[in-house]
Amino acid sequence: DTEVTQTPKHLVMGMTNKKSLKCEQHMGHRAMYWYKQKAKKPPELMFVYSYEKLSINESVPSRFSPECPNSSLLNLHLHALQPEDSALYLCASSQDWGRREKLFFGSGTQLSVL
Amino acid sequence: GDSVTQMEGPVTLSEEAFLTINCTYTATGYPSLFWYVQYPGEGLQLLLKATKADDKGSNKGFEATYRKETTSFHLEKGSVQVSDSAVYFCALSANAGGTSYGKLTFGQGTILTVHP
Numbered sequence A: 001d002t003e004v005t006q007t008p009k010h011l012v013m014g015m016t017n018k019k020s021l022k023c024e025q026h027m028g029h030r031a032m033y034w035y036k037q038k039a040k041k042p043p044e045l046m047f048v049y050s051y052e053k054l055s056i057n058e059s060v061p062s063r064f065s066p067e068c069p070n071s072s073l074l075n076l077h078l079h080a081l082q083p084e085d086s087a088l089y090l091c092a093s094s095q096d097w098g099r100r101e102k103l104f105f106g107s108g109t110q111l112s113v114l
Numbered sequence B: 001g002d003s004v005t006q007m008e009g010p011v012t013l014s015e016e017a018f019l020t021i022n023c024t025y026t027a028t029g030y031p032s033l034f035w036y037v038q039y040p041g042e043g044l045q046l047l048l049k050a051t052k053a054d055d056k057g058s059n060k061g062f063e064a065t066y067r068k069e070t071t072s073f074h075l076e077k078g079s080v081q082v083s084d085s086a087v088y089f090c091a092l093s094a095n096a097g098g099t100s101y102g103k104l105t106f107g108q109g110t111i112l113t114v115h116p
Helices: none
Strands: A004-007 A010-013 A018-025 A031-037 A044-050 A053-057 A064-070 A073-079 A087-094 A109-113 B003-006 B011-014 B019-021 B023-026 B032-038 B044-050 B056-059 B062-065 B075-077 B086-093 B110-115
Touching: A004 A087, A010 A018, A018 A031, A018 A087, A031 A073, A044 A064, A044 A073, A053 A064, B003 B086, B011 B019, B019 B110, B023 B032, B023 B086, B032 B062, B044 B062
Parallel strands: A010 A109, B011 B110
Antiparallel strands: A004 A018, A018 A073, A031 A044, A031 A087, A044 A053, A064 A073, A087 A109, B003 B023, B019 B075, B032 B044, B032 B086, B044 B056, B056 B062, B062 B075, B086 B110
């Protein structure tokens, strides 16, 4: 199994809603990542987890709250988002963090904030 | 800090044409270099990689050579197909001490469209 699975594929939410994005991998990878991608732009790193601990937070607003319940799962909790947060949210994983290895990406969640 | 500069697109080619997408980088030390491809409605997939100078990465007919003297990692394919239409991202990941340590720094992406 070389897949990173993200759910849901599409999400529409209001600015007062609370929702969560989920990511799962069963490759035994110890590093997991959240990226945000706007249309026609490269992905921007948001968070990195290594061995289930938060290693990098790229100054992301607190309305985005990551969680890594175990080595296979990564969540992104969303609360009080703004319309400008509408984007494709990509999860990725790699064998280890900081070893310049390739990342495996999921297909993403297309988020629309109304 | 570390950075990647890609040739601006979009690039439009006819099937069987030769493809080059230029990529240059700025980084301390010896970063690893990658080309990722993103098909419509999907996430990114690794296309090829190189980890040291003069390494050539290759996959699915695509090639790129790590040139430290010119700090470049240009992507080439001899004969493109319609199915190659996608967005291509050049990226680097630095070793310890670089600002890209532990993460990928992406170029802006190049949209490739191949017509029959």
